[in-house]
Amino acid sequence: MATPDLTDGELEQLIACPSCDALYRAVSPGVGARATCERCHHVLITPIAGAALQIVALALTILVLLTAAVFTPFLSIEANGLKHSVSIFDATLAFAQVNMIGLTVLVTTLIVVVPLLRMLLLLFVLVPMLLKRPPFDGAGLAFRWSEDLRPWSMAEIFVLGVGVALVKIANLAHVEIGTAFWLFAALVVVTVFQDRFLCRWTIWGALESGHLAPEEYARRGAARQPAGPEHG
Amino acid sequence: MADVQAEPRQCLTARQAGLVACTHCARVWPLGTETCGRCGKRLQSRDTHSMSRVWAWWVVGLICYIPANLFPMLKTTLLAKTAGSTIVGGAVELMAHGDIPVALVILTASVAIPMGKFVAVAYLALSVQHGWTHDLLRRMQLYEVVEFVGRWSMIDVFVVAVLSALVQLSVVVSIHPGPAAVTFALSVVFTMLSARSFDSRMIWDSLDAKPLEASKT
Numbered sequence: 001m002a003t004p005d006l007t008d009g010e011l012e013q014l015i016a017c018p019s020c021d022a023l024y025r026a027v028s029p030g031v032g033a034r035a036t037c038e039r040c041h042h043v044l045i046t047p048i049a050g051a052a053l054q055i056v057a058l059a060l061t062i063l064v065l066l067t068a069a070v071f072t073p074f075l076s077i078e079a080n081g082l083k084h085s086v087s088i089f090d091a092t093l094a095f096a097q098v099n100m101i102g103l104t105v106l107v108t109t110l111i112v113v114v115p116l117l118r119m120l121l122l123l124f125v126l127v128p129m130l131l132k133r134p135p136f137d138g139a140g141l142a143f144r145w146s147e148d149l150r151p152w153s154m155a156e157i158f159v160l161g162v163g164v165a166l167v168k169i170a171n172l173a174h175v176e177i178g179t180a181f182w183l184f185a186a187l188v189v190v191t192v193f194q195d196r197f198l199c200r201w202t203i204w205g206a207l208e209s210g211h212l213a214p215e216e217y218a219r220r221g222a223a224r225q226p227a228g229p230e231h232g
Numbered sequence: 233m234a235d236v237q238a239e240p241r242q243c244l245t246a247r248q249a250g251l252v253a254c255t256h257c258a259r260v261w262p263l264g265t266e267t268c269g270r271c272g273k274r275l276q277s278r279d280t281h282s283m284s285r286v287w288a289w290w291v292v293g294l295i296c297y298i299p300a301n302l303f304p305m306l307k308t309t310l311l312a313k314t315a316g317s318t319i320v321g322g323a324v325e326l327m328a329h330g331d332i333p334v335a336l337v338i339l340t341a342s343v344a345i346p347m348g349k350f351v352a353v354a355y356l357a358l359s360v361q362h363g364w365t366h367d368l369l370r371r372m373q374l375y376e377v378v379e380f381v382g383r384w385s386m387i388d389v390f391v392v393a394v395l396s397a398l399v400q401l402s403v404v405v406s407i408h409p410g411p412a413a414v415t416f417a418l419s420v421v422f423t424m425l426s427a428r429s430f431d432s433r434m435i436w437d438s439l440d441a442k443p444l445e446a447s448k449t
Contacts, residue, residue, distance in 0.1 A: 006262075014260045016246040016253030019372065021277075021433040023246045023253075023260065039243060040372045040436070044258065077398050079405075086397045094396035098408050106417055107393055110386065144256055144271045151379070151424065154386055160337075161390030167334045168326065168391070169399060204257040208270050 012208070015201065017042050026201070046199045052130050052206075058194040059119040059126075062187055066116055066155075069183035075162070079173030088112065088180060110154040115191070118153055121146035125203070135207050143203060150195075156188040242439055252277045255431075279431035286357050289426030290350065296419035297346055304410035306392055316410050319343065319388060342388045342416070345381055349423050352378045356430060365438045372435055378427050385420045389413055 006014075015026040017037040028047050029035040035045040048054070069088060076085035088111070095103035121142040128135050136142075162184075166175055246253040251260040252275045254268035267274055304316025317325060319342045326335035352374055359371060392409045399407040 011251070011260055011262075014246075014251070015258045016251070016260045018253065018255040018258050019376075019432045020436040021245040021247060021253055022243045022436075023249050023251065040369065040432075075394070075398055084398065084400055086394075091390075091393045091397040094393050095409055095413070097396075100409060100414055103389070103393075103409070103414055103417055106421075107389065111390070140271050144273060147256065151383055151428070154383060154390075157384055157387050158390045160384075161387045162394050164334055164337055164387065165391045165394040165398070167331055168322075168395060172399070172405065175398070200256075201258055204259065204270055 015044055017044060028202075045201045047202050048197050048199065051197045051199065051202065052126050054197045055122060055194055056126050056130055058190050058197070059122045061190050062115065062119050062194070063123075065183045065187045065190070066112065066119075069180040069187065070112060072180040072183070073178040074180040074184075075166075075178055076176045077169070077173045078176070085178065088184075110152060111158045114149050114153045115155050115187075118146050118149050121149075125207070129203075129206055140204075140207055143207065147200065153191075155184060156191065159184050159188050245433075245436070247277045255433075278434055278437070279429075282429055282431040282434065283357055283361060285429035286353065286426050289422050289429060290353055290357070293419050293422035293426055294350060296415045296422060297350075300412045300416035300419055303412040303415070305388065305412040305416065306395065307408045307410050309406045309408070311405075318412065319416070338388060338391075341385050345385050346419065346423065349378055349382055349385075349427070353423070353426055353430070356435070360434045360437075363438045368435055368439055372432060375427075375430065375432050375435070382420070382424050382427055385423075386417065389417045389420070 013026055014023060016023050017040060019042040020037060020040040022037055022039055024037075024044070026045070027035070028045055031047050031049045033046075034043050036043050071087065073085040074087050074091065076083060078084075089108075092104050092108040092111070095101070095107065124136060125139045125143045125146070128139070159181075162181060166177075169175060246260050247263070249260075250263050252263050252265055253260050254271060254273055254275055256273040257268060257271040259268060259270045261268065261275060263277060265275055301319055303318065305319050305322060307314055307316045319338070323335045323338045323342075326332075326338065356371060356375055356378075392413045395407045396409050399405060
């Protein structure tokens with residue numbers, strides 16, 4: 001089944017499903033639609049109009065929310081006249097008090113450092129693209145890291161964890177929810193939206209070709225011969 | 233797509249076409265290329281060491297999961313009396329208070345998901361090692377569920393962190409993390425690494441191993 005030597009330009013028009021290795025001719029399904037792998041249903045291409053702008057806007061929102069959430073009180077508890085407020089850093093430092101510094105580092109990394117780092121990397125990659133400038137050196141590496149970090153960004157799990165903790169002590173003391181809790185809850189919603197806008201194939205295509213805006217790439221792709229993955 | 237569901241179609245893979253695919257950015261290169269020219273990831277047509285890494289992380293994860301269940305996750309000091317509660321113990325306590333939905337969240341995230349993950353990853357690894365040809369699509373979906381759901385197990389560690397930071401009301405009552413918090417967090421991290429080491433393309437290789445003509449009618 002060996003194919004005769006293909007030029008780089010021809011290879012560029014192919015896409016292989018990362019989950020099952022099935023080979024397709026890359027055809028953009030058109031803005032708003034999804035191209036999925038026929039046999040394993042992995043989503044291959046999902047171009048969205050103005051995705052770069054939306055991702056950048058949401059990344060900035062997340063940065064602001066996260067910074068504010070770290071420094072404002074998260075929850076406060078009141079029982080028998082004693083009051084105690086905690087910020088997110090207090091929560092992670094709880095492990096350091098009992099010699100579990102490793103856990104403090106791990107938890108801080110998962111709920112603050114990784115989400116923060118991902119957003120900075122995405123801005124680094126997408127802002128030049130948005131301004132129709134050539135990407136920065138290392139933009140490719142930055143985007144790869146940002147995608148590799150995605151499963152380790154656990155802010156939304158932390159929010160649910162806080163919910164469970166609240167129920168656990170509801171009968172022990174009166175708990176007040178602070179500003180930071182709502183900031184974090186908003187952050188979760190924004191993150192979910194942002195992930196929906198992010199199409200790896202489109203961004204890599206734009207990075208490879210230099211300055212091409214994702215929408216433009218999608219338009220060009222749609223003009224090609226339709227022989228690629230099904231339009232799901 | 234109903235026919236695909238019933239019998240996954242055989243199709244041309246990058247490897248059969250003499251190409252190697254980047255698992256990160258989906259770009260293809262001639263077989264033998266070492267790194268992806270677009271995103272810089274190391275290219276391997278099939279990750280041949282994948283199975284040993286899957287099993288190594290799996291075993292370490294399981295070793296950490298055992299003490300995570302035996303030792304207390306939380307130590308509550310109420311009027312100078314300290315009582316520890318394990319993961320299951322804490323959930324049972326919640327149920328006794330009538331907080332059944334929350335108890336179920338904890339039991340799902342800390343018991344059902346980790347246990348299910350150990351079984352699922354072992355099943356997937358064995359199925360690939362023995363070249364099973366059935367249920368390809370269902371196994372692929374199982375893998376996607378495992379990857380998606382695994383990180384949610386971290387919830388109990390966050391609950392412990394929040395509780396210990398919050399409940400520090402001097403001598404009356406205080407809550408401290410127990411040793412199980414560490415081993416449980418490690419177990420979640422190791423099982424996530426185990427699942428991520430798995431090269432899902434190998435699930436489909438049993439199908440592609442058959443001669444391509446067989447499926448053409």
